[in-house]
Amino acid sequence: MRSFIITELICSSCGSRFQLPRTLPKQKPIGHVKDLWCPTCYEVTKYIEIGNLSLTHLKYKYDNGLELCPREERFLQALSQCSSSIDTIYDKEQVLHKKL
Ligand SMILES: [Zn+2]
16 A cells, blocks of 8 residues: 655745645655646746645744754745745735735
8 A cells, every 4th residue: 555645835926735645655845846737826836845744833943043954945946946935925824824
């Protein structure tokens, strides 16, 4: 039997999320970047593997200068490589959720 893990990717432009089932051997690390068609941006954008990290929690730690774990560091690095930041996607995600 194959085990699947649902992982989550987040659009580096608009903060919308995409859930992807992956088999265990195909797990990608947090911060992995994937080109995906974004239904909100209407174009192919850089989606970043966020896995089970909490964006709210991460933003809180980041804003308060608390120590980040390596997975959180990797995610922030990936964001800056995609010319985005935690502030950008956090704010945009808040807007997205209000619209729904
Ligand atoms: Zn998007």
